[in-house]
Amino acid sequence: MLSIKNAKAAYGKIQVLHGLSLDVGRGSVGLFGPNGAGKTTLINTILGLVPLQSGKIVFDFKDVTTRPTHERVRLGISVVPQERELFPWLSVYENLVIGAENTPLGRDDIPQTLEEVYAIFPILRERHGQLAGTLSGGQQRMLAVGRALMARPKLLILDEPSLGLQPSIVHELFNILKEMKERVGVLITEQNVRESLRVVDKGYIIENGRIVLSGNADELASNPEVEKAYLGL
Numbered sequence: 264m265l266s267i268k269n270a271k272a273a274y275g276k277i278q279v280l281h282g283l284s285l286d287v288g289r290g291s292v293g294l295f296g297p298n299g300a301g302k303t304t305l306i307n308t309i310l311g312l313v314p315l316q317s318g319k320i321v322f323d324f325k326d327v328t329t330r331p332t333h334e335r336v337r338l339g340i341s342v343v344p345q346e347r348e349l350f351p352w353l354s355v356y357e358n359l360v361i362g363a364e365n366t367p368l369g370r371d372d373i374p375q376t377l378e379e380v381y382a383i384f385p386i387l388r389e390r391h392g393q394l395a396g397t398l399s400g401g402q403q404r405m406l407a408v409g410r411a412l413m414a415r416p417k418l419l420i421l422d423e424p425s426l427g428l429q430p431s432i433v434h435e436l437f438n439i440l441k442e443m444k445e446r447v448g449v450l451i452t453e454q455n456v457r458e459s460l461r462v463v464d465k466g467y468i469i470e471n472g473r474i475v476l477s478g479n480a481d482e483l484a485s486n487p488e489v490e491k492a493y494l495g496l
């Protein structure tokens with residue numbers, strides 16, 4: 264569904280991605296690595312917010328390397344950014360409806376999509392009239408995911424969804440992500456490798472803008488290097 268080949272990207276003279284390749288097919292993929300490794304930058308190149316110096320990005324059989332962001336979004340890429348970027352003074356319902364904008368969906372599709380999102384996150388139905396800014400951190404993260412799903416994406420990208428959440432909420436959120444990968448491709452960047460490996464089918468380790476290791480979740484979980492560096496054993 265998504266194929267990145269030899270992606271190079273820089274901010275001015277600072278080279279951040281050094282020829283990175285990654286594939287997301289069906290199922291879910293984790294991208295793990297320390298702060299500053301280039302995870303968010305990679306997401307921004309997938310969205311077209313950071314241009315590639317060289318390399319290629321193919322999404323859903325289309326070369327999108329030079330296409331503008333809004334076109335990529337319309338093709339079915341939806342991102343839950345690290346900063347939640349909800350509208351705190353709008354209700355849960357209003358935040359969700361905004362998620363369906365700039366998508367090929369018509370107004371008539373919104374009620375059904377909303378029902379699907381409410382079925383995934385019943386708490387959002389309960390709180391539909393509440394101002395987003397007054398939700399708990401975990402509920403806000405669920406709203407951010409729900410809003411991204413309102414676009415009916417083919418690929419859902421989550422940038423460190425566990426950040427700042429307490430462990431029980433992370434566990435709950437990742438259980439939901441695990442079910443979701445049946446219907447949508449998922450790419451998760453995370454520092455919480457232990458929880459992520461429960462959910463993803465395969466993973467990549469990124470360090471200094473390079474993929475240094477990749478494999479399916481079981482392989483990574485039993486890899487001594489991964490255990491030492493990321494699983495705290």
Ligand code: ATP
Pocket residue numbers: 274277279296297298299300301302303304305
């Ligand atoms: P984090 O988990 O902290 O977000 P990350 O793996 O997502 O880490 P990036 O945010 O992609 O890493 O950052 C990669 C490198 O690019 C870092 O050295 C960072 O300082 C640098 N960088 C990120 N954004 C910019 C920017 N807008 N201008 C200049 N340098 C940047």
